[in-house]
Amino acid sequence: MRALTWHGEQDVRVEDVPRPQIVNPNDAIVEITATAICGSDLHPYNDNIPGMREGDILGHEPMGEVVEVGEGVETLEAGDRVVVPFTISCGECWFCQRDLYSLCDNSNPNAEMAREVMGQSPAGLFGYSHLLGGYAGGQAEYLRVPYADVGPIKIESDLPDEQVLFLSDIFPTGYMAAENADIEDGDTVAVWGCGPVGQFTIQSAQMLGADRVIAIDRVPERLQMAREHGDAETIHFEEEDVYDTLMAMTGDRGPDACVDAVGTEAHGTGLAGVTDRAKQEVGLESDRPHVLREAITCCRKGGTLSVPGVYTGDVDGIPFGSLMNKALSVESGQTHVQRYLDPLLGKIEDGEIDPSFVVTHQEPLEKGPEMYQTFNDKDDGCIKVVLTP
Structure with a gap:
């Protein structure tokens, strides 16, 4: 065969x-x-x-x-x-x-x-x-x-x-990601990554009662699909600062839930993105966790972080103090x-x-x-x- x-x-x-x-x-x-x-x-x-x-x-x-x-x-x-x-x-x-x-x-x-x-x-x-x-x-x-x-x-x-x-x-994966986000009616959900899993997460979040879904990516076709098929608001992360934009969109509170639908090969920006790639090349970390860091930082206090994105090993520079002090809940898994x-x-x-x-x-x-x-x-x-x- x-x-x-x-x-x-x-x-x-x-x-x-x-x-x-x-x-x-x-x-x-x-x-x-x-x-x-x-x-x-x-x-x-x-x-x-x-x-x-x-x-x-x-x-x-x-x-x-x-x-x-x-x-x-x-x-x-x-x-x-x-x-x-x-x-x-x-x-x-x-x-x-x-x-x-x-x-x-x-x-x-x-x-x-x-x-x-x-x-x-x-x-x-x-x-x-x-x-x-x-x-x-x-x-x-x-x-x-x-x-x-x-x-x-x-x-x-x-x-x-x-x-x-x-x-x-990808449909069950997007749905479970939204379910893991512990969405309540009226919530604002931010989804990093508008690939297929991200697209299904966007639609599933709305099925589960989200009032607003904000989709984050840099590929125009993916952002357009999120708007047209998922009725999402969008952020192009190479044109806007994600943290500042999300704070402005949510009255400085942050999204109620943040979903990392990217995983191990995240495209970071600035010095952190360059550093991740360098560490990965020399074996100091196996994954590039730029999105994971950003989602932790952006999520509102007491919010939920859902991680359907695949990670394969060690990551560096995770702001765990932010996660703990903001009392975030984390759900993940295949x-x-x-x-x-x-x-x-x-x-x-x-x-x-x-x-x-x-x-x-x-x-x-x-x-x-x-x-x-x-x-x-x-x-x-x-x-x-x-x-x-």
């Missing part, structure tokens, strides 16, 4: 690889009909995720048709149309039983490797390094799905792929996707949201390497890429 494979920094190739087989009784094999490039995929693309190996198959936002199931699978059969969550979860451990699916105790076969880095292992993830299981990803013609009774959601309507595909990750599948599919079917609004590029899988570069460079107005094998 054809698949997108990782070969080092900014080196993604389309190659022939073996088609996956049933390994365990709870496996299913899915023939992929649509798969997306996620902002999180740019972290391994830029070699910022530990544990990648040459030839790893990328991708964690797939959907398609079940073509084979193991003898232990009870809820799926060949012919079912499914969206596959990026989190791999057993459904039975202490964490899964509490709907904390991205913290599954059983789905990462390399848990000891993760424990050495993080203290504990989160769940295994598709296409996201051997630190998180070494599972082949979904940017391919076929995908092996472990714990198939727990992960995939069946799509029994005739909604097109691009309307339901993002249940795999998304517990399975928790949100049914309710968010219902919102799509009811017409409350059409997630396809983020799609700017649809191309065949063979153009995957080109699309990675375009997405990474933010060229051609690229906000979200969907690939069809």
Whole structure:
């Protein structure tokens, strides 16, 4: 089969690889009909995720048709149309039983490797390094799905792929980010990053009762999308001082909640931005936490900081004294996707949201390497890429 494979920094190739087989009784094999490039995929693309190996198959936002199931699978059969969550979860451990699916105790076969880095292992993830299981990803013609009774959601309507595909990750991720922001009716929410996760965070914050959403980015197309589809007020961070502007917009109080939808590769400005890049280059920090610092500083006293943006290791210069003395609450984590599948599919079917609004590029899988570069460079107005094998 054809698949997108990782070969080092900014080196993604389309190659022939073996088609996956049933390994365990709870496996299913899915023939992929649509798969997306996620902002999180740019972290391994830029070699910022530990544990990648040459030839790893990328991708964690797939959907398609079940073509084979193991003898232990009870809820799926060949012919079912499914969206596959990026989190791999057993459904039975202490964490899964509490709907904390991205913290599954059983789905990462390399848990000891993760424990050495993080203290504990989160769940295994598709296409996201051997630190998180070494599972082949979904940017391919076929995908092996472990714990198939727990992960995939069946799509029994005739909604097109691009309307339901993002249940795999970015719609639940944006929704959980907004939920974690502890939004009350009338709140003002600031969202750093107007990529796909940021766009869904903006709309989800409004679904949850926010009165105002202020979106922060530097890419004109992303800011325009936030205004047109999310009814957000916007700040171009290279043209305005974010702190001063937010204070002016909120009567000097600050936003009630701040969401870091950027993560490890934040583009900082001024001396702090230059310093972060220099430290990252020489290994003094693994992530560039400019947005995290800014969000802590800008958030109102007693407010909430929500962090859906992916971080991979150590960060420097975090104003923890500000966080503590302002009594901020912090919520973070990989998304517990399975928790949100049914309710968010219902919102799509009811017409409350059409997630396809983020799609700017649809191309065949063979153009995957080109699309990675375009997405990474933010060229051609690229906000979200969907690939069809």
